[in-house]
């Protein structure tokens with residue numbers, strides 16, 4: 001893999017909030033919709049072109065409220081024109097179909113996990129029935145999926161869904177590594193993931209996210225091997241071992257430094273939309 005000339009633009013996704021970190025963990029994590037819009041704008045100006053969104057109640061508890069998602073979408077569209085907005089359909093923010101009711105506001109992208117695995121303290125359950133329903137909602141509202149692969153089988157399952165036309169758009173596969181009790185951070189597996197995506201879905205793009213202390217190493221591997229990458233306080237609240245991140249933008253700037261070390265330009269939102277084949281939606 002080291003012989004690749006990977007000087008293509010790198011898309012940086014910022015996962016601003018997630019469902020887990022709290023203000024007690026890091027007071028700089030954006031929780032309210034206004035804080036999220038402000039944090040996204042800083043990250044956008046720092047170089048992120050995709051924002052991965054969860055919403056919270058004002059007390060910090062998890063929410064899947066479609067109105068909050070819509071307000072966040074409207075604010076980001078206004079203050080970060082062109083940025084690709086991705087809603088999470090992840091399993092920590094709601095139960096069953098609650099995880100997809102906000103898809104009706106037609107974001108550019110939504111995350112989709114296509115199989116089950118373990119999380120640190122629970123099973124991350126994604127039944128075939130729920131996956132089929134979330135996929136059909138994404139088709140209905142013209143949403144490009146980002147497949148979150150927590151396991152090798154998820155890459156095979158994604159390929160099957162695209163072949164059966166249950167998902168459409170250019171496949172975009174994210175490898176998630178370093179979640180306790182799921183796939184560890186392992187370079188050989190990482191390279192095999194890339195090889196498998198290329199074999200099963202030659203037109204696909206790929207990116208990767210590392211959790212906690214593994215964020216930076218996964219950023220490095222992704223950038224080195226020609227993929228795209230994710231940062232942000234959903235996955236990691238620290239800028240270094242002993243220092244909390246001051247903002248999502250600070251993590252984006254760190255990722256940008258890695259890009260320049262590997263001579264990868266950072267994709268603008270226009271380049272990111274072209275790479276992922278996601279035109280601007282006129283009316284959201």
Ligand code: MG
Pocket residue numbers: 015018019052054088090234
């Ligand atoms: Mg998420």
